[in-house]
Amino acid sequence: MSKLLAVGSIAFDEIETPFGKTGKILGGAATFIGLAASQFKIDIGVVSVVGEDMPQEYLDILKDRGIDISGVEIIKGGKTFYWKGKYHNDLNSRDTLITELNTLGDFDPVVPDNYKDADIVMLGNLHPSIQLSVIAQMEKKPKLIVLDTMNFWMDNTWDELMEVIGKIDVITINDEEARQLTEEYSLVAAAEKIQEMGPRYVVIKKGEHGALLFHEDKVFFAPALPLREVFDPTGAGDTFAGGFAGFITEARNISFESMKNGIIQGSNLASFCVERFGIERMLSLEKSEIDERLHQFKELTQFNIELS
């Protein structure tokens, strides 16, 4: 099986939406990436860090899905990264109420030996120096390195972020962040500038408005599936990235055509993620539901104009 290495946080999330609130539940980029990628027939290893307060049953959720968690370090006496946030009524924006980095603050990632030759590397949203350390530990050049990042690192660790961006193949970033990164309002112009920084493929996420994939002078667009109700957007971006990376890993095909399908697969999985709190929906997800919704994506976007 083709190998995917995913790096990111495993966290406690506490979420409030207009529909209700949770206690501390399992969250974090690596969790959502891993669960999404585990829908594909691949070998997944996760590198992350947690404190002793992380219940074994939470880690077992990942293990039970066939995810190799030997790269998840458990810090004795440490506390796990904790995020608490509250979504506004439109669910498009949120306030962060609490961020406690805890063990994530000193995270020194160690890639297990048997993932140093991973085919695809998915760098979840983290401090760029952690992402750089993972890249440096790879013994075989991966076929593809995918980076997810956010505005926080642009504001605070610009130089290191630029170094990572220079070393990766695909970046996933939201529209506002693409604008901030390039000082270009037009996403077409922004994607062009980002390609000049390093990545050959640029994925711009627009939340409920879908996602754009840019490569050279080509563009592909995947809409978000119009949903009657979004319950909790937490993890949607990570699920998208995990679905994308998981699909590409299974496909063993690094091409624009293959990535189009990756974007659709990622959007499809993200459309489930937002239906319940946290990872809840991802755990109950059946293969038949995934396939049915892929059909809906086809119906939603495919047309047949006769062109001359």
Added chain:
Amino acid sequence: MSKLLAVGSIAFDEIETPFGKTGKILGGAATFIGLAASQFKIDIGVVSVVGEDMPQEYLDILKDRGIDISGVEIIKGGKTFYWKGKYHNDLNSRDTLITELNTLGDFDPVVPDNYKDADIVMLGNLHPSIQLSVIAQMEKKPKLIVLDTMNFWMDNTWDELMEVIGKIDVITINDEEARQLTEEYSLVAAAEKIQEMGPRYVVIKKGEHGALLFHEDKVFFAPALPLREVFDPTGAGDTFAGGFAGFITEARNISFESMKNGIIQGSNLASFCVERFGIERMLSLEKSEIDERLHQFKELTQFNIELS
């Protein structure tokens, strides 16, 4: 040839964008609708009103495109509807600086006899009582009536607007307006409620984020083409509606499949409209450019996942 009747304003627009400003130029819903629809092999009649200040050369622009303007009333001593607006830096929002209704304020539309049997009727954004009057004058039930409207009429003429909405087949409306009309945040829920009000087809325009077509339990999505630069969005919505109505008129096919293509054709024409001030780009537009960009729409949206 199949017949399209379009009703709407013919106006003087004065536009300021971050890229420059115009003097009083030709604008108005009927102008943009007519120019877009004239790209199709159909017979188009326009019903509108202007003042004596409207230069004949402006009306000749429509006439030269084969548009029948016998339904455009010229009010002696009257002044033409005038709108002045200024777009913000992102071009997504604008301030209206001046609105002078002038002759449009007393507009009593008269449908010419030879358009009382039009196949398709496109009701451009206007006072609902004017739209109702046009519907009442049709001697043969049109195959399809398409309505464009806006929040202003929801705020000020709710009852009359509801009466129009009860009589039409397709409504085109933007996302915020769909939410206002239904008090539903979810566009899926909003489109369902609007269908209960009358129209069998609901088109929700999301500007740079594309457009959704709803019919029964089916949805289709057309993205806006990602553009390097939007120069002036004025008339994009009307151009979209005119392209949609023009295509359906030529196709003589009222079906969901046909409307998908209409939505793409409308999006395609709108993508040109925004490249220059007012109608400028629509006048220089060549058939080969339209076809080339339709190919781009295919590239942008079509994918090939093997589904089980």
